[in-house]
Amino acid sequence: MGKEERSSTADKRHYILIAYVMICVAMIFMTLVIALTPEEQVAAVQATQRATNTRNSIILTAQADYATIAPTPTRGGS
Amino acid sequence: MDKAALQNTFQVRRARQRRRQAIVSLAAFLILVGAWLVGYFSTRGDLALDAYFEEVLPQAERIESTSGGLFTGYAANADGELIVVGYAMAGIASGYGGPVAMLVGTTPDGSIIAVSVVQHAETPNFFRQLERANFYDQFVGASYGDTLTLGDDIDGVSGATLSSEAVAQSIRQAVRGIASVAIEGAVIPPENQPINFGAPEITLIALFVVSFFLHRIHSRKPIKKYGRLIVMAVGVLVLGFVLNKPLTLANVISLLAGYIPDWRNNLYWFLLLGGIVVVTAIQGKNPYCSWFCPFGATQEFLGMLTGAKAYQPRLIYNKLQWLQRGLSFTAIVLGLALRQPGAASYEPFGTLFNLEGSWPQWVLLVLVLFGSLVIYRPFCNYLCPLDPVVSYIGEVRHWVKDLWAKRNAAAQPTSGTTS
Numbered sequence: 001m002g003k004e005e006r007s008s009t010a011d012k013r014h015y016i017l018i019a020y021v022m023i024c025v026a027m028i029f030m031t032l033v034i035a036l037t038p039e040e041q042v043a044a045v046q047a048t049q050r051a052t053n054t055r056n057s058i059i060l061t062a063q064a065d066y067a068t069i070a071p072t073p074t075r076g077g078s
Numbered sequence: 079m080d081k082a083a084l085q086n087t088f089q090v091r092r093a094r095q096r097r098r099q100a101i102v103s104l105a106a107f108l109i110l111v112g113a114w115l116v117g118y119f120s121t122r123g124d125l126a127l128d129a130y131f132e133e134v135l136p137q138a139e140r141i142e143s144t145s146g147g148l149f150t151g152y153a154a155n156a157d158g159e160l161i162v163v164g165y166a167m168a169g170i171a172s173g174y175g176g177p178v179a180m181l182v183g184t185t186p187d188g189s190i191i192a193v194s195v196v197q198h199a200e201t202p203n204f205f206r207q208l209e210r211a212n213f214y215d216q217f218v219g220a221s222y223g224d225t226l227t228l229g230d231d232i233d234g235v236s237g238a239t240l241s242s243e244a245v246a247q248s249i250r251q252a253v254r255g256i257a258s259v260a261i262e263g264a265v266i267p268p269e270n271q272p273i274n275f276g277a278p279e280i281t282l283i284a285l286f287v288v289s290f291f292l293h294r295i296h297s298r299k300p301i302k303k304y305g306r307l308i309v310m311a312v313g314v315l316v317l318g319f320v321l322n323k324p325l326t327l328a329n330v331i332s333l334l335a336g337y338i339p340d341w342r343n344n345l346y347w348f349l350l351l352g353g354i355v356v357v358t359a360i361q362g363k364n365p366y367c368s369w370f371c372p373f374g375a376t377q378e379f380l381g382m383l384t385g386a387k388a389y390q391p392r393l394i395y396n397k398l399q400w401l402q403r404g405l406s407f408t409a410i411v412l413g414l415a416l417r418q419p420g421a422a423s424y425e426p427f428g429t430l431f432n433l434e435g436s437w438p439q440w441v442l443l444v445l446v447l448f449g450s451l452v453i454y455r456p457f458c459n460y461l462c463p464l465d466p467v468v469s470y471i472g473e474v475r476h477w478v479k480d481l482w483a484k485r486n487a488a489a490q491p492t493s494g495t496t497s
Binding site: 025034035 | 201202389391394401405408409412416418420421422424439441445446449453456460461
């Protein structure tokens, strides 16, 4: 294999590596966008188990309620 | 060019490089401090509970805040008199990514009516598992007198154990708080939190010890080669598939944000981070990443199937390394500023070991696994956000060592100066 041919193969490999890394980086940014978007957080945050309208705790029925409420602040420094 | 001129050029270039490094380091430090402050001030203040009272005290027509963080719910009876229909209180405990706050509503006699997640900083995909496993159902109808402890009267969710523990702990705290403030003569069981020391912790210590000693053996000896393979296999099987507890960026961001979990519940967390720092500081080699990181070892095993070789072309490797540092830095800054360590942790570890992840994480996982058949550990070399963090510990070690050597040299009397 000639010197030029070798150099061209190396260049091709570099481009493939760069393209591969860039696709992975794009997926990483998509991951961050999805995970840090408030809607995603809200869906995960709001899991509420609510009892039916009764005062008797023995016959309570669990009922999930996925209300959409914006993330709320936490206690500072905890 | 003569030798002196060459040396001069080299020195000028080195000084310029050092100056550039100092500016970049300072800028990075200031951005991190800025992100920390943004996160701190945006999440400061009391929990906004108003929106959740309807959920946890559905019968209450009026909610009044009383002392000790207690909220009392009132409703009118048949005679039109206001009577107490329940109490509510918030509890807070440290989870995997930060504090988990729960609001608990009880009947006047202290039985739980409902619980509601007010705030958390866990990885969304993992936290959602609690809903899917109906984890919260277990608390409805329970009382302050119950132990409300994982492994006792509450079943944890496999793959989200730390989050389950944090939820249980905050509910326990809240319901017992209600009992102590509002229920006269309530006998509250003592908070008896056992130290969580079991198979995961023993495995982790064993891996650190074995890899520490194997590192000291010459690399050509078969015991090192086969020992490393065993350590890697244990990493993949136990830390990965069985426990699903690899080190993630969320651990690092939590630490930087000041979310330190309870050591009795999360001894594993302390052993993992402490082990990496201590062994790297002593030995100068990080045993976790190159040996028993389950994701790294999986890539290496795949590479062994096809004989994948390390590919770090001199022309572009340096630039790609800066890209990796940039990714890691961006994720840390976002995690600190938004106080969401779990969400900022983009590694597809959970996708592989727990089959949990968003669609880009699945695509990333497939790319990495196929890439591993061609290139040696592509994720570790080009994408892992932990690599720059762990390398930084090594850099600090070098810096301290140099400083120590300089100090010792300065303290020693120079030969020939004695009178």
